[in-house]
Amino acid sequence: MTNHPDEAIPANEAALIERLVEQSLELLDKGTVPVFRGQHPKHHGCVRAEFQVDSGLDAGLRHGLFAKPGRFPAVIRFSNAAMNDDRKGDGHGMAIKLFDVPGDKLLGTGDTHDFVLLDHPVFFAGSVSGYVDLFDALINAKDSVLPKLAFFLPQFIAELGHVYFTYLRHHPDQLAIMKAMMAKHPETPLNQRFWSTTPYRLGPHVVRWSVQPHASLLKPLKPVDSPDKLRLALAQQLGEGEAAFDFMVQLRTDPATMPIEDPTREWTGASMRKLATLHIPKQKPDTPELMEFCEHLSFNIWRCLPEHEPLGGINRARRAIYEAVSRKRHELNKRPEHEPTAKEFLALHKA
Numbered sequence: 001m002t003n004h005p006d007e008a009i010p011a012n013e014a015a016l017i018e019r020l021v022e023q024s025l026e027l028l029d030k031g032t033v034p035v036f037r038g039q040h041p042k043h044h045g046c047v048r049a050e051f052q053v054d055s056g057l058d059a060g061l062r063h064g065l066f067a068k069p070g071r072f073p074a075v076i077r078f079s080n081a082a083m084n085d086d087r088k089g090d091g092h093g094m095a096i097k098l099f100d101v102p103g104d105k106l107l108g109t110g111d112t113h114d115f116v117l118l119d120h121p122v123f124f125a126g127s128v129s130g131y132v133d134l135f136d137a138l139i140n141a142k143d144s145v146l147p148k149l150a151f152f153l154p155q156f157i158a159e160l161g162h163v164y165f166t167y168l169r170h171h172p173d174q175l176a177i178m179k180a181m182m183a184k185h186p187e188t189p190l191n192q193r194f195w196s197t198t199p200y201r202l203g204p205h206v207v208r209w210s211v212q213p214h215a216s217l218l219k220p221l222k223p224v225d226s227p228d229k230l231r232l233a234l235a236q237q238l239g240e241g242e243a244a245f246d247f248m249v250q251l252r253t254d255p256a257t258m259p260i261e262d263p264t265r266e267w268t269g270a271s272m273r274k275l276a277t278l279h280i281p282k283q284k285p286d287t288p289e290l291m292e293f294c295e296h297l298s299f300n301i302w303r304c305l306p307e308h309e310p311l312g313g314i315n316r317a318r319r320a321i322y323e324a325v326s327r328k329r330h331e332l333n334k335r336p337e338h339e340p341t342a343k344e345f346l347a348l349h350k351a
């Protein structure tokens, strides 16, 4: 594919990406069995869903997945960015894999299509070099910092005095985003808003993905004080009833204030448009078999139709990073990398 005209690729980007791949491989904690993801290691459930593309979309929005009304089976992996104790402030992930999507993808040969979202509208690094500099500061701070993924910890200034003084205090905007990102204390993943933070194509448009929960569908939560409170909340609410999210896009309206190359900028003036609904039926999402299934899944934003190509430096870097880290993780766990089918996933839900 040709690059979007608003993409600006620095001459040294390939070298920076190579460095980020090395740093991300180091983040894998090789001491656990299985070896978990280096980022977003803990998940709360392996949720069965159906992605229903709206009928009657404006002609201008009908591209790729959204070209015509349709329904795709899906799996959702809800995760913490870094914390093992769900009671602590953290960022949270929602990774969605659609099955049975026909057509060539930008990565892989299968029928799956991935979206990867966070519960914050912007990302804390605006460029690949910004991310590399932060990682370098962390690596230089002290050996124990890297395995703990300490930059996600809520008291990171106290814990990472060195990084704060050598890097973060010179980058107040990045510091402010990281603090806000890590300050989330959701009661349930089913009532959070999530964003892609980085841009994608929707045919000729530039968009960010965003999902919004249907709060009114949710069963009231019984309070629990547990490090696994998000898994318990998911299991309780989906054990008693259904849930849903609207799948929306923020449509870029002004390239000057919504640049492709800077995901730290909030797209306040973007127009929000709904494209689909994610229906989540009543179910038990946390059986040991399902938790294991999601453990060994791989998400990659490049596993998508060309009409939804990821845009901007951070997304360009993520292709090689997620590929390399997933390969290494599977190698260490002695599990062949495998894109599952809907049939395999749904069989676990019926078992």
Ligand code: HEM
Residues within 6 Å of the ligand: 020, 024, 036, 037, 038, 039, 040, 077, 079, 092, 093, 094, 095, 116, 117, 118, 123, 131, 195, 196, 197, 198, 297, 298, 299, 314, 317, 318, 321, 322, 325, 326, 329
């Ligand atoms: C250059 C910047 C980034 C780097 C180096 C990075 C690195 C990683 C790595 C290494 C993983 C684990 C992958 C695996 O083991 O299969 C991961 C997972 C994840 N990342 Fe990123 N990431 C970046 C940017 C982002 C952005 C912009 C988002 C915003 C949505 C994001 C959201 C997530 C989520 C939700 C997961 C968990 C996916 C899952 O459930 O498997 N990351 N990231």
